[in-house]
Amino acid sequence: MTETVIEINHLTKKYDMYKKPSDRLKEALSPTRKTYHEVFYALNDVNVEVKKGEMIGFIGENGSGKSTILKIITGVLTPSEGEVKIEGNIAALLELGSGFNPEYSGYENIFLNGMVLGFSREEMMDKVDDIINFADIGDHLYQPVKTYSSGMFVRLAFAVAINVDPDILIVDEALAVGDLEFQLKCMEKFTELRNAGKTILFVSHDVNAVRRFCDRVYWLKNGVVEAEGETMDITENYENFLKKKSLKTIDRDNSTSEDFSAYDIVEVKSAELLDGDLQPLEIIEQDSKVVVKVTYNVKDDSIKKPVLGVAIRTVDNNYVCGLNTLLDEESIPWKKGENVFYLEYEKMALLGGEYYFDVAVFEENATVPLVYKTRYLTMFISGKYVGEGIVVLDHKWKDTI
Secondary structure, three states, rough: OOOOOEEEEEEEEEEEOOHHHHHHHHHHOOOOOOEEEEEEEEEEEEEEEEEEEEEEEEOOOOOHHHHHHHHHOOOOOOOOOOEEEOOOOOOOOOOOOOOOOOEEHHHHHHHHHHOOOOOOOHOOOOHHHHHHHHHHOOHHEEEEEEHHHHHHHHHHHHHHHHHOOOOEEEOOOOOOOOOHHHHHHHHHHHHHHHHHOEEEEOOOOOOHHHHHOOEEEEEEEEOOEEEEEEEHHHHHHHHHHHHHHHHHHOOOOOOOOOEEOHHHHHOEEEEEEOOOOEEEEEEEEEEOOEEEEEEEEEOOOOOOOOEEEEEEEEOOOEEEEEEEOOOOOOOOOOOOEEEEEEEEEEEEOOOOOEEEEEEEEEEOOOOEEEEEEEEEEEEEOOOOOOOOOOOOOOOOOOOOO
16 A cells, blocks of 8 residues: 555644734733634645655645645644644745855755755765756855845755755745746756655646646645545636636626617627527536527617627637628528527537627628627636647647648
8 A cells, every 4th residue: 555645634723813913912911811813714624645656736726725734744834733744854845945044155055954854964965966066056155145146046945945855845836946947957857756756745826737747636725625636627626616706706787898889779688608408507618519699679670681790709808709690691580679599609619718708780791880799798618628728629640641
């Protein structure tokens, strides 16, 4: 059975939150032990198990507890409740250089930082040449680090953390720092550690980076483990959560949509996203069938051959796809009162993300808008990490044609 190197049981970290400094003194001096604070749980009854050689990702929104749990694992913070069992030495790329003394030279700080990480001076002597070569800061190595530029400081700190041959490496956000040459060295060393079977804990807001590197993922939400499991499953659920959350904050009837209507001829009353069974959609699975139902109210039925247009745009207002019934040689219903027309996308091949629909009605040449609704409908696409950009085109890789 694979050895467990990190075992976290019922971990809780809480803080007493006072509205003003005087409340702390009032509470301390209260003869009735009246409380003047509220309890904030950065972590609440969290359980985590990591096996040797696993690469585990932690994802979640800001304030979810990701950095807190890493700081407790590294000993920077102490838990309020629970226990943390660690087998092996840890190197952490959290707050780079936090163990450096600005008055000491870079060379002296290599040994100081090594001691902070739990290594003896003799052990660091075996590693110092690799660290010096990796940092590559020349004679600055023998000057006080308070004279370093931010780039040199980070290079040395990173070199120490990643070259001490840790059993467990903790990476919070940054994997690459400095110039291109140094970034390549960092990634090469990181890959070397992965291939050597080191245990790695990885935190990033870049979900795709988590997908590229991690075997399993813990999703933290408001200080608790919302879900844990296979990387693709958990990251997809997390992205869907973010999209649904964003969806609830959008008011589709106010300033997110601009309504241009030069003539009192027709009114677009609504546009809805439906699935193949004409059921309402919130989150759309990539490559699934999508139907846009447009309801409009005709006030003047004397217009000849009106044209309905629907366009998809990105949140940055880039044009993705514009269609209209003139180009497709279709006629729309045009009787006084309420009318309905449907646009069916057989395969919505857009990559995951947020998109907008514009809806418009034109005269017969599709040039003069009778009514134009911008950002009238919001669409969220959920899909596998199968490409980057906007759309996945049908394709095949071959070694010959």
